[in-house]
Amino acid sequence: MWVCKVLKWVGLSGVIMILGGPFCHVRAANEIETITVTGSRIKRSVQSDSASPITSVNANMLSDIGANDMRDLIEILPFNTGAQNNSDNLSQNYTVGTSNVNLRGLGVSSTLVLLNGRRQVTSSVVTDQGASFVDTASLIPSLAVRRVEILRDGASAIYGSDAVAGVVNFISRDDLIGSELQYEYRKRVSEGSQDETKIDFAYGADLGESGYVLFASSFLDRTSLLLEEVDWAQPAFSSFGNPGSFVIPSLASPQNPQGLTVADEHCAQNGGVVSQGSNNNTFCLFDFAPQITVVPDEQRLQLFVKAEWTWTETAKLWFEAGYADNHISREVSPSFPVLNAPTVLASHPDNTFSEDIFFRGRPYGWGKPTEQNFYEHQTKRFALGIEGEANQDTYWQITYVNAVNDALLNPRDVIADNFQLALLGFGGINCDSAQGPGVDSCIYFNPFDPLDPNNERLRGFIIGDYIGNLESKLQVIEGHISFAEIFELGDDYVDLAIGAQYRKESIVQQYDALTQQDRFAFLIGNQNVAGSREVSAIFAEARVPISSIFELGLAARYEDYGSLGGDTTNPKISMLWRVTKSLSMRSSYSTSFRAPSVHQLKGVQTNFANITDPTDGSTTFGGNRTVGDDSLVPETSTALNFGTSFSSETMSLDVDYWRFTFDDVLTRESHQAVVNAMPNDPSRVVRTSAGTISVVNTKFINAQAIETSGVDLVGMYNVKTRYGRFIPEVSAAYLLSYDLTDDVGNTSDGLGKLNRNTVGNPAPRLKGSVGVRWINEAHQINAFLRHVASYENDVSGQKIDSFTTFDTHYSLHMGELLKPDTQSTLTIGILNITDESPPYVDIAGSYDPRTGDPRGRRAYIKFKVGF
Known part of the structure; x- marks a missing residue:
């Protein structure tokens, strides 16, 4: 059963969550309030009522795993495969400084990212494949995070477009009373001189019956790391x-x-x-390998405020605002x-x-000295709403979100x-x-x-300076009402939630005159773009208790995109069977969709790519210009999940089998496939007077399919001894299949492969971690062994070695040692203790930036004081 366990450790405030099970919202001893679980609109008294596979990580666990920011959490999730969080010059042309999530390797656009259950604006920059995504680096300061919930199942019936592979929901704190200040310094302890300093602050105040306010800020100063500073890079x-x-x-x-x-x-x-x-x-x-920047120079500021006011005895108003500003520079070739x-x-x-x-x-x-390229990403967001209870069994909410993401691109070119x-x-x-x-x-x-x-x-x-000013906007108005116990069925009651949503999405991309005229010798140029669309949706969800131990969940959503994307209806059915008090079984079946982004419909994207010319065998970089197509149709998918959970006072074990079938995948044509098929077609492959390739013209397409399946395993065991408490744990995902079908019907087995020139992502068979926590009064030691299995470079046929690292952390909870009425914690840790290099891959840069980690051994010290 997805039993919500709260383990109160001696000497520790707060709660420690079992990775893999949902999080109980605890206000006071023995008080559990009804809350909304990610993946449902129906409030529940306990999250064990959820029939969906959910992983939840709370603030304490973020610290325990040594995460500096959300990117660090995302990278260790075994369910995440192929996210683009490393600053690779060659595969992240303009997304440097951003981070994203890629659940199940279905694409960074196929995971819906929420903040407090509400949609976020997509980044104004897109990946080299033309995929839009939410920049998780811009969401919320670390000290403002209460927990992160990951729904590992299709959820378009609940949330709409983009929830194909699942949902990641960042939930802010509402339990902080007083202030917290945290300082962290970490440094690469190997060749090279990369380091970073991070200062976080949070303040929370309970306004009594009037409400609650939270303010948080974060500043990160990170220096760069170039491949010339490491010993594992091969020539490019x-x-x-x-x-x-x-x-x-x-x-x-x-x-x-x-x-x-x-x-x-x-x-x-x-x-x-x-x-x-x-x-x-x-x-x-x-x-040019020595000039490749694998960690950029960054200065990132984040601000967040949330306030709640009691309006009447049965309703409250709330307001959220967020701001993030990230300045990035990176070195490139002279x-x-x-x-x-x-x-x-x-x-x-x-x-x-x-x-x-x-x-x-x-x-x-x-x-010659390296050249410097500059980028800035800025996100501004505010949300407000009103919510309340019409009576004891009826809850309602109306929300409005307005968010803008701006980007300044300033690479330099001939x-x-x-x-x-x-x-x-x-x-x-x-x-x-x-x-x-x-x-x-x-x-x-x-x-x-x-x-x-x-x-x-x-x-x-x-x-000269290539200048691009990009903007992405989102406005969302949403309302829903949840009815508990609308009518009796057996010994229980049927619950129902219904709602509607309207959202408007738009992009504007403006470039300087040189860029618009395609006057650059390598980056070529880009054209001004503007586009928008409006989406309306209605949805409903019901919980139907068939018996005291068996529950049925039903949900459906209809979305209308008008002339840009058409309309779609998506259902979801789930079942929860409480076999015993300690054992439960669950299953779900759903269809999901992702509509083409405004960029894929209306945009123009020019970046550079590694191109091999089949006429003479030479390899170089060339321009790749991709144009939008407003005849694209939504991606569609079906998701199937079977799971079981066992939970006792000392043990928790969750096992899930999942399968996704993903059709009409939205992607960009492979530039290399176009060159291979049509090397002398001047409309697709533009050559210079000397015969070299200058530009490859591609387009956004609906490719055929990805079908993938696997097994998740999450477990922990709680052992209390006279020497303290020991908590062994495991979290892993094992791929059983990863089948790919391209846009012309060719099928390939992508399991255990890099999938460099396919619609897929890197697909190692196994990714996971095992660890143990030891807690004894004020002392805590955490140790984790993280592993990514070996896989194959499908282009060269060479084996890419497995990547195994070992992390350890020690925390001392000093209580009021430094000053009365303050709570202080000192943490020291080492990540990748053995200084493992990322596995060699025969591509420029020598490693796979979507799977490997180039940062090497890093030591850090963190001091946190609450007052």
Whole structure:
């Protein structure tokens, strides 16, 4: 049974929750109030009435596992697979500084994220695959979190779109009376110098019968980590370097119709690596791995306030407001590749080929300082509502949410036409072309000598700012009413909840003139976009007690998207069987959906991608431009869950079998698949005059299907001895299947694979942790062994090793030792004690950022004082 256990430890205030079981809302000894459980609109006296698989983590457990922020919690959840929480330059072009959730590996858009049961605005930036998501890094300061509930089941019948794989609900505190201040410092204890400082503050006041107020703030200062600082990174070569390569038209052949590519003759002595390609082409390779930022520099501020006022004896008003501002910078290569193959005339003073040639490379490479890219993410949100009881058996609520997420994008890139002018001898801000090439203030860029001082003089002319201002808005009006005991059925009563929701979603993306004109040599550019849609919904839910030990749950929701997405109806049926006082069994079946995002319907997205050209075998980065399609249809899914729970005074064990069938998956076409299938189609693969790939044109599509199944295991055992209390625990998810079908009907088995060029996500068979807690009066030690099973790189066929880390933490609850009327706690810990490197993957960056953790061994100290 999903029995809600509250374990009161000697010397500890609050409660410690069993990971895997729901959380009882405790106000005082022996008092349990009716509450709303994630996944239901019906209030219940205890959460053991829930027939859905729920994992709940309270504030104490967030501290026990060594979580610095929500990203750390998400990463260790065994049910999360493929979330994008590492700042990878190559797969997170514009989402750096954000974090998200990916339950069951069904996509970051397929998990609904709530705050206090209410929807959140999606980030104005999308993933490289065009997926929208809620930025969990912007939700709520850590000290304001009371618990996090994870519903591991489809829930569109209750919450609507996006709840395909489940729901993550962040619930704020309402139990803090007084103030808490927490300081934490953590540092990478390995090669490299990455560290972070975090200061949190929270204040809560009980206004008596008038209400309650909570204020919380958090500031994080994090320094960066580059791959040049670690010892596990392997070279990541680009065939566009400096020293570069040159395409010689006079050496054209049927195999090389634009000309033969030859590496700079001084390639090796100037830091490059000569590589032999197909058809006698040679390339001067540039290793950009050292400049890849795996932890960005961040300064993040979060504010949150919540207030409740008693309006009448049966109703109360409440208000919430939140603000988050994150400034990020990260280092990248000295300059990005120039993809348009600019011309170097025979008249160039340093051209020894005696003919016009094409340059294949970048203006700044070996021996030059890294470039800095800047980003800012800002979220503003407020919500208000009124709720109350019409009588003892009727509860009602009306809410309004208004939220905005803004992003500023400021990467820096080569201005293509300016670089071409510099190669022609007309470089420089003050150049007057009438003076002639290389005369007076007109300067030649020398692509044959990376140490030429004129090249550095031209940096301000060649490199420009790509500026994007993006905005995503959400407005939600929702009301529902819950009736308890509407009529008698046997020895119990039927409960019912009904409601309606209206929401409006919109995006605006505006870019500077250079960006709109596609004038950048690598990032290309982007176009202004604006779009919006309105959604209306009605829903109902009922709890039907068939007998004293068997319960049936019924729910349904209808949503209407108008002309953008159509409409859909989704049901859910669940069953709960209380076999004995200690044993229960549950099952559920539901259909869910996710409508295309406004971005996927109306947006335009240009980013860069690693592209292999099948015509010559060369690999480089190129532009990938994806356009929206307003004929897209919603993703649909079915979810099936069977579970059992056993609970006693000393033990809790939960086992669930689950299966999701996911159809019409919304994704972006694979750029590599387009290149492989249509390498010479100019409408899909745009090439330069030298024959190199400049841009791949893709579109958002409804791919075919993902079908996945597995087993969850969550358990703990509570042992009380004369030496203290020992609590062994386990939490794991084991995948049984992960079958993928692409947009043309090809099926593949993605189980235990990276799924690099598919609609899927990395799918290791096993992910989980085992741990033990020891508590003895004021002392507590926690130790956890975390494991991700090995899997396969489906592109290269190479094995990706398993990733096993060991964490430990010690806490001393000092009580009033420092000062009367204060409660102080000191915690020290080490994460990844053995300094395990992320498993090697044969991709740029040397690891899988959606599964591995590049941060290495980290030590931290945390001091918390309540007063």
